[in-house]
Amino acid sequence: MTIQADEAPIxxxxxxxxxxxxxxxxxxDLEVRRGEVLALLGPNGAGKTTTVRMLNGVLTxxxxxxxxxxxxxxxxxxxxxxxxxxxxxxxxxxxxxxARENLEYTARMRGYSIDEARTRVDAQLARFAMGxxxxxxxxxxxxxxxxxxxLARALLHDPExxxxxxxxxxxxxxxxxxxxxxIGTLARxxxxxxxxxxxxxxxxxRVADRMAVLDRGRLRALGKPDxxxxxxxxxxxxxxxxxxPVNQAVLDLVDNVDGVLRTxxxxxxxxxxxxxRETMARILAVLAAHEIDVFGAAVRxxxxxxxxxxxxxxxxxxxx
Amino acid sequence: xxxxxxPDVHVIRAIIARDLRAVRRSKAVVIPMLTVPVILxxxxxxxxxxxxxxxxxxxxxxEFLDSLPSQLAEPISSLPQEEQLLTLVLGFLLAPLFLxxxxxxxxxxxxxxxxxxxxxxxxxxxxxLPITDRDLFIAKFLTGFLPAIAVSWIGFACFAVVAxxxxxxxxxxxxxxxxxxxxxxxxxxxxIATLGLGIMVRVSARCRTTQEANQLGGAVILPxxxxxxxxxxxxxxxxxxxxxxIGALIWVxxxxxxxxxxxxxxxxxxxxxx
Numbered sequence: 001m002t003i004q005a006d007e008a009p010i011x012x013x014x015x016x017x018x019x020x021x022x023x024x025x026x027x028x029d030l031e032v033r034r035g036e037v038l039a040l041l042g043p044n045g046a047g048k049t050t051t052v053r054m055l056n057g058v059l060t061x062x063x064x065x066x067x068x069x070x071x072x073x074x075x076x077x078x079x080x081x082x083x084x085x086x087x088x089x090x091x092x093x094x095x096x097x098x099a100r101e102n103l104e105y106t107a108r109m110r111g112y113s114i115d116e117a118r119t120r121v122d123a124q125l126a127r128f129a130m131g132x133x134x135x136x137x138x139x140x141x142x143x144x145x146x147x148x149x150x151l152a153r154a155l156l157h158d159p160e161x162x163x164x165x166x167x168x169x170x171x172x173x174x175x176x177x178x179x180x181x182x183i184g185t186l187a188r189x190x191x192x193x194x195x196x197x198x199x200x201x202x203x204x205x206r207v208a209d210r211m212a213v214l215d216r217g218r219l220r221a222l223g224k225p226d227x228x229x230x231x232x233x234x235x236x237x238x239x240x241x242x243x244x245p246v247n248q249a250v251l252d253l254v255d256n257v258d259g260v261l262r263t264x265x266x267x268x269x270x271x272x273x274x275x276x277r278e279t280m281a282r283i284l285a286v287l288a289a290h291e292i293d294v295f296g297a298a299v300r301x302x303x304x305x306x307x308x309x310x311x312x313x314x315x316x317x318x319x320x
Numbered sequence: 321x322x323x324x325x326x327p328d329v330h331v332i333r334a335i336i337a338r339d340l341r342a343v344r345r346s347k348a349v350v351i352p353m354l355t356v357p358v359i360l361x362x363x364x365x366x367x368x369x370x371x372x373x374x375x376x377x378x379x380x381x382x383e384f385l386d387s388l389p390s391q392l393a394e395p396i397s398s399l400p401q402e403e404q405l406l407t408l409v410l411g412f413l414l415a416p417l418f419l420x421x422x423x424x425x426x427x428x429x430x431x432x433x434x435x436x437x438x439x440x441x442x443x444x445x446x447x448x449l450p451i452t453d454r455d456l457f458i459a460k461f462l463t464g465f466l467p468a469i470a471v472s473w474i475g476f477a478c479f480a481v482v483a484x485x486x487x488x489x490x491x492x493x494x495x496x497x498x499x500x501x502x503x504x505x506x507x508x509x510x511x512i513a514t515l516g517l518g519i520m521v522r523v524s525a526r527c528r529t530t531q532e533a534n535q536l537g538g539a540v541i542l543p544x545x546x547x548x549x550x551x552x553x554x555x556x557x558x559x560x561x562x563x564x565x566i567g568a569l570i571w572v573x574x575x576x577x578x579x580x581x582x583x584x585x586x587x588x589x590x591x592x593x594x
Contacts, residue, residue, distance in 0.1 A: 019592060058447045058591045077587070081450040092445030096342040108334035109449045137345075150445075163448075 007067060008033050009161055009193045010055060014064030016217075017050055024050040026217040027064065037187045037194040039208035041201070041308065047217035048197035049089065052163045055195070056084055069160060082110070085159035089166045089197075091150035095139035099130055099149050102138060103156060110157045124152040143170035151179065155186075162186065165197045180207045201308050213311055220311055235261040235273035238280055241296035242269040250292055257283045264309055271309070274299070327458055331451050335459035339433055340467065346432070353428050353471065360417045361475035362482055365410060369486030372409040376402050376490050403491045410483040411495045418504065420545055421475050422513035426468035427537050430517045433460045434524030435533035438593070447587050457585045461517055461578065468513040476505050503563045511570040516541060518577025525584065525593065 010032035017025045025047040032038045040048045053059040055068055057077025066073055073080045093102050100121055107117035125131050128148045138146065147170060154162060164183065168176040184207050186192040198204055204211055205225045213221040213228075221228055242250070246265050254272060255263045259279030264271045274280060277299055287294050343349050386393075396408050437443040446456065476497075483495045497505065520537045527533040 053591055056448055058444075058587050060588045078450045078452060081448060084448075086445075086448040088444045088448065090441040090444070092442045094338070094342055094440060094442050096345045097338070101338070101341070105334060105338040106449065108337075109331055109451060111330065111450075153445075 007031070007070075009069050010038075010067070010195070012051075012055070012064065012066045015051070015054060015061050015066055016063040017054060017059060017061050023217045025054065025061075025214075028214075028217075028219055030212060030219070030222070032193055032195065034193055035187050035191040036209045037183060037196055037207055039204035039211045040195060040197040040214060041199065041204050041211050042214035043199055045216070046199075046214040048214060049165055050217075051214070052086070052165055052195060052197055056081055056086060056163060082157075083159060084161045084163060085154035085157065086163045087147075087150050087154045087165060087167050089169070091146040093138040093141075093146055093149060095137060098135050098137050099125065099141075100134040102149065103153050106153050107156055112157075120156055124156055128152040144172060144175045147171055147179070148175070151182075160192065162192055162194045163197070164194060166199070167196065168198070168200060168203055176203065183207050213308065215311070235275055236277065236299055238272050238274055238297065238299045239266075240269045240272060240283070240294060243293065243295045244268060246270050250287075253286060253290060253292075254283055257286055269296075325452075328451070328455050332455055332459040332462065335451075335456070336463050336466070339459075339463040343429065343432060343463075343467075349428060349432050353425050353467075356424055357421045357471055357475040360420060361479040364417065365414055365479055365482045366486065368414060369406065369410050369483060372405045373486055373490060376405045400492075403487075406487040406491050407495055410487060411498070411501075414479075414483075415501070415504065418472070418476060418479065419509065419512050422468045422472040422509045423516040423541060423545060425471045426464045426513040426516035427520045427541055428534070429464035429467055430460075430520035431524055431527075431530045431533035431537060433463045434521060435527045436530045438527075439529045443590060447591055453586050454582070457582045461521070461582075464517045464520070465510075465513055468516070469510055472509045472513070473505065499560050500563055503560060503567065507564060507567040508570060511567050511574050514574035514578060515570060518574050518581060521581035521585070522577065525581075525589075 008031045010030065012028050012030045015025060015028040015030075016023070028047075028051060030038070040046075040051060042048055050059060054061050055066055055073060057068075057073030057080050060074050068080045069083055071080050094105075097105070103121040103124060104117050107120050108114070112120060122131075125134050128151065130145070130149060130152065133141070133145065138149065141149065147167065151164075151167065154164070162183075167183070168179050171179065180203055183194055183196065187194050187209075196204065196208060208225065210222065210224055211228060212219055221231075223231065240246075240254070245267060246269055251263050251265055251270060254260060254270065257279065259275040259282065261273040261275060272283075274283070280297060280299055284294060284297060396404050396412070399407055437446060451459075480494075480496045487495050519540050520533065523537040523540065524533045527536060
C-alpha cells in the first residue's frame with residue numbers, strides 16, 4: 001500500500017528493521033493525527049527507539065515505509081529533521097560546554113544567525129527556568145536539569161512533531177508532572193504532534209491520547225488508554241499485600257479459589273484478577289484457614305499497569 | 321551519503337566551532353596535542369642544536385657522511401666543514417620528527433571527533449539534526465585536519481626560529497627552510513595529516529571510546545611514524561621532483577582512505593553502532 005502525502009502527520013505501513021539477526025521493529029502500522037500524543041509503550045528492546053530513529057530518517061527501514069509530514073524520511077531526512085524535535089533517552093549534552101553553548105550550537109545547526117540563535121536560546125532558558133545556570137558547564141547538572149535542558153533544545157525551533165524518548169526518566173515527581181503537563185499543552189494548545197516513547201505507564205496514561213504497546217518490535221495493542229483497559233482486562237483487578245514476596249504455594253492456593261482469573265506475583269504480594277468482589281471474600285477465607293498473614297486486600301479499577309502486565313503475560317504465553 | 325547539493329558551510333562551521341571550543345577545554349586532548357610539538361619543535365632542536373654548535377667549533381669531520389651515497393651526502397659535504405654538523409642535525413636529522421606532529425594531532429582530534437561523540441553519547445543528538453551525512457563527515461574531518469596543519473606550521477615556524485638562532489654565526493645563511501623543507505611542510509605534512517585522519521576515521525567507527533580509538537589507532541599509526549621518521553631524512557636529500565612525487569603517493573593513499581571512510585559514514589551505520 002502506498003501512503004498518500006495528505007494523510008496524517010505520521011503514517012507507517014509495515015515498517016520493519018533488523019540488526020543482524022535481531023528484529024527490532026516488525027511490520028509496524030501506525031497513523032498519528034495532528035495534535036495527538038501517542039505513547040509508544042514497551043519494555044527495553046521493544047523497538048521504541050528504533051521506531052523514532054526510522055521516523056526521523058536516522059535509520060533506514062529494511063521493509064515497509066513511513067511518511068512524516070508528507071515526506072519520506074529515508075529520502076528527505078533533512079527536510080523532516082528541520083520540522084521535528086527530538087529528546088533522546090540520554091540528554092546528549094556536551095559536558096565541556098555550558099548550557100547556553102549547547103543550545104546555541106543546536107540553534108546554529110538549525111540555520112539561525114548568531115543573533116537569532118541568542119534570542120531563541122535566551123527565551124528557552126527562561127521558559128525552562130534555567131537562566132541562572134545558562135553559563136555553567138553541564139557536567140555538574142543533575143539528571144533533571146539535563147532533561148530540562150535537552151527538552152529546551154528539542155523545542156528551540158518550535159517543531160511540528162516532537163519525538164520524546166523517555167522524557168521523564170530520572171526526574172523527581174514534581175519535575176515529571178511539569179514535563180507531562182508541558183507535553184499536554186504542546187499538543188492541545190499548540191497542535192504539536194507528539195510521539196512519546198516510554199515504559200512508564202503512569203506517564204503514558206496521564207498524557208497520551210492513544211497508546212501503542214510494542215513487544216519485540218511488534219505492535220501488540222493500539223488504542224485509547226481506557227478502551228485498552230476495558231478490552232484487555234477482563235475481571236476486577238485487586239491487590240493482596242503479604243508484606244513481602246509471595247511464594248508459589250501461596251500463589252497456587254489463591255489461584256485455585258473459585259472466581260480467580262489470574263495471579264501475578266509482586267514485590268510485596270500479588271496482583272490478581274477476580275470475577276467479582278465476592279471472590280475476594282473467599283480468597284481471604286482460604287488464606288485465613290491456612291494461617292497466612294494478609295496485611296491488605298484491595299479491589300480497584302483496572303490501571304494502565306494492569307493492562308500492560310496482562311499484555312505482557314499474553315506475550316510470554318505466546319513465546320512459550 | 322544522502323546529499324547531492326553543495327556543502328552547507330554554515331552548518332559545517334558551526335560543528336567545527338563547537339568541536340574546537342570543546343577540545344580547547346579538554347585537558348586530556350590539549351596537553352598531549354601541544355606537549356609533543358613543543359618538545360619536538362622547540363626543546364629538542366634547542367638542546368641538540370646547542371650541542372652540535374659546540375661540537376662544530378672543533379671543526380671535526382663527520383664520518384657518517386662517508387657511509388652515504390655521494391649523491392645524498394653532497395648537500396652537506398659541499399658545505400664548509402664547521403657548518404656541516406649543525407646543518408646535518410638541524411636541517412636533516414631532526415626533520416623527520418616534524419612529520420610526527422601532523423600525524424599525531426590529526427589522530428588525537430579524529431578520535432575525539434568520531435569515537436568521542438559516541439563515548440559522550442552526543443552522537444545520536446547530532447544524527448537527529450538537519451545535516452547531511454556528507455556535511456557531518458566534512459565537518460568532523462576538518463575538525464581534525466585544520467588544527468593539525470595549524471599546529472604543524474606554527475611548530476615549524478618555532479623550529480625555524482630555534483634552528484637558525486642556534487646556528488647563527490656558524491652557518492652562513494638560514495639552515496631552514498629550504499626548497500625541500502617547504503615541500504615537506506606545505507605538501508607532505510598535509511598529506512600525512514590526511515593519512516592520520518583516514519586511518520582514525522576507520523578505527524573510530526569500530527570503537528566506542530576515545531581511549532579505545534587512540535590505542536587501536538596508535539597500533540596502526542606507530543609503524544607509520546617509524547616509517548616516516550626513517551624515510552623523511554632521505555626525502556630531504558632527494559630532488560624536489562622526487563619529494564613531490566612521494567608526497568603525491570601519500571596523498572593518494574590518504575585520500576583513498578578518507579573517501580572510503582566517507583562512503584561508510586552513513587547515519588544508518590553510525591546509529592547502528594552507537
